[in-house]
Amino acid sequence: MLPLTWAIPALPLAGFAVLGLAGRRLTPRAVAWVGAGSVAAAFALAAAVAAAFLAAPPAGGAFSQTLWTWWTVGGLAAHVSLRLDPLSLVFVLVVTFVGSLVLLYSTEYMEGDPDYSRFFAWMDLFAGSMLVLVLAADFLLLYLGWEAVGLCSYLLIGFWYRDCANGRAAMKAFVVTRVGDVALLVGILLLFTQLGTLGIQSAMSRAVDAWPTGAAVASVAAALVLGGAVGKSAQLPLQVWLPDAMAGPTPVSALIHAATMVTAGVYLIARTGALFAIAPGVRLAVAVIGALTLLIAGFSALAQSDIKKVAAYSTVSQLGYMFVALGVGAASAAVFHMFTHAFFKALIFLGAGAVIKAMDEDRDMFHMGGLKDRMPLTFWTFTIGCASLAALPLVTAGFYSKDLILFESFASPYGDVWLWLAGLVGSVLTALYASRMVLLTFFGPLKREPSGLPGPRMAVPMVTLAVLAVVAGFVQVPGYLGGKPLFTGLVGAGLPARSSPLVGAALASAIAGVLVLAGIASAYWLYEPGRPALDRLVATPWGAALHRAFLAGFGFDAAYEAVFVRPYRRLAELDRGDFVDPAYRAAGRLAAWCGGALDGLETGRVRNYAFGIGIGVVVVLAVVMLR
Amino acid sequence: MIAAFYAAAAVAVLSTLLMVTRPSVVHALLYLIVSLLGTAVMFLALGAPFLAALEVIIYAGAVMVLFVFVVMMLNLGPSSSHADWLSPRAWAGPALLAAVLGIELLWILASAGPPSEGVRAIAPARVAESLFGTYLIAVELGSMLLAAGILGAYHLGRRETGRARR
């Protein structure tokens, strides 16, 4: 089964090729089958490969497959080769599984859209690119997938391109992530020039051999890689694109937030963990960035009225948790949170999508309310997703993964009590905004009648994800509850083998759990429709200022606008009359002049043309004979 | 024998020159036929009797009939009067040159034997063997070309009834 690994990314890419070339000629039914079917087939194959992998792990714990050599120049050989190890296996399973559910959901959600086939073509390309990214054994191939994912996010965020605002949001996502991409590219080139290899594994082992811990070059390389990860995973200071990325259709958001794109940064840092291990300063920066991001995004989520923006900030915040885990050297905890987060975040977006569809694309939560009895299925699945997001103790998947991160944030040798405190504050915030979403959308008086209920193709993915948002955590039940670390045991390397103090872990979990319950309770007190507490709070000057700051995401957008965008525009205006344009215009005029000069040859008379042929023959004969 | 070749070459060159310079299409056509006949005699002198016959039959015969047919359809004579066309001045030249060729032909046929030393006559059978052996695919391609030519000529020559003529 393992030699078929190449087909996992190839299937969605083939689906993209079919839809891209012939999509307009296919019926919507056929488009749905090809679009969702190719990713579903990739999942089936990935599951079979995973079964084979776990049944008989290949030597060295990883399966490598070199498909062909891209090019060879001097000492630089770019291989198109794949590497399947537990880390990439988890990502492949999550991407294909969540991807196929989201696509199944989209077949109904996007029904009737004039660009039905274009949507599925790009979704397939998106999933295929992400699979290339996580399976790449080579930095260059990883970068290819990395850029393709960025391109797809641009195309899909701006999917409804007739609205200029969507185009601007797409461009913002593209440009902001580009800042990180350039850093990553420079980092890859730095690693290549210093270590002489593009292979990820060989680069990591050579780096560990060549550089002592704390070497400056290792820190620079790690910082550049971190720059790339920060861009893709929407961490401070490049988090501004993700809330705007909500302009795309809701299934796109589900795919971006749950399975593809944003988890790429987490994957990259987990994959290059050895590099961060010898750059302790940068590793600490990862944790600090994660902690700051999860706080800022958590506060911002409190004030948003757009249901998808709340979900978007929650993603930024949860990614912050993953970065904290990566920063304290607990990569497997980060990947575990990615794993559970993929299920509940996809579920939240799909539920939000069902609500938005029922509200005719109105996303403002204050226009909703009282949908609990009208859309019971959506209510229950969405609530399960939010409970998992809020890490409701013991019964949800989110609890087990977040608990592991919180525990590692102080118990890990690189942990710090401040990181732990930030994580605790973040989990209270998460409980607040998750409950707020449910309360504003589904409780209180009915403000607007929903225009339709999700059909079976939307309901099945939601129910499936709701089940997983509960049970996915049980693969890693903490030791104080008598469980075994199945997941981290599989993903491995991140956790050093040590016996965790059971009592301490249980105590930490208890604190976190109580805080979550307190958060949910205070959310009920603050946000339940009809209660005056929040209004009184916002009415005070301090409250109003805080509300404004939260709503604007702490003014990052305005600051970037003032510092980068506007001066750049001014510069472009000033530079309008430079030499570049005249140079190109001169080239154009030269071509026009040459055309005019040669115009006389085009008489349209057969005899002139025959004469030209005759002259040519004579010249050729003369050349041949006089040679 | 060699004299026959010289004479035929002279006739061919002369009649071709006249063909190019005649203002009337019909006269040019007559000289062209003579030029082709001259070429046929040259073929004979070069030891290619089969080709000489084909040259007369296909070129000077069939192809030229097509030309004549078109000239007639287009009514290209200097005037519509037949007398002008066939005045002795018009046909005397071609007739004279053709007569020269005829005499040569008879002479060659009478002096049967190898055409000339150094020239090896190639029997039609050898040509046929080569044609349907080595060049079989080319023959097939040639037949396809002819079929395409027939279809093309039919399609182009058909008058479109629906279209107003200018």
Added chain:
Amino acid sequence: MSGQIALGLPVAAVLFAIGLAGVLVRRNVVVVLMSIEVMLNAGGLAFVTAGARWGLPDGQVAMLFVLAVAAAEVSVGLALVLRVRDAFDTLDTDEVSRMRG
């Protein structure tokens, strides 16, 4: 080398040149076509001469193909002449110098 072979190629060259001159000088389409026939014929003569020199049948085979090509060319060419006459009411190649659509 005997006379006709020594002379065959020059005669072919002269005929070819006269034919080319006809194509370039004459404006009547029918005469242009006839000149092209002369050029084809001259090429064929060169083939036959070379075949006689080497005593191989290939030269004559080539001439046969020239015949076939000439026949196809003339049939299509004359059909075109008829259409040109229909469309432009002239046989002057210089008049037919505009392409439309």
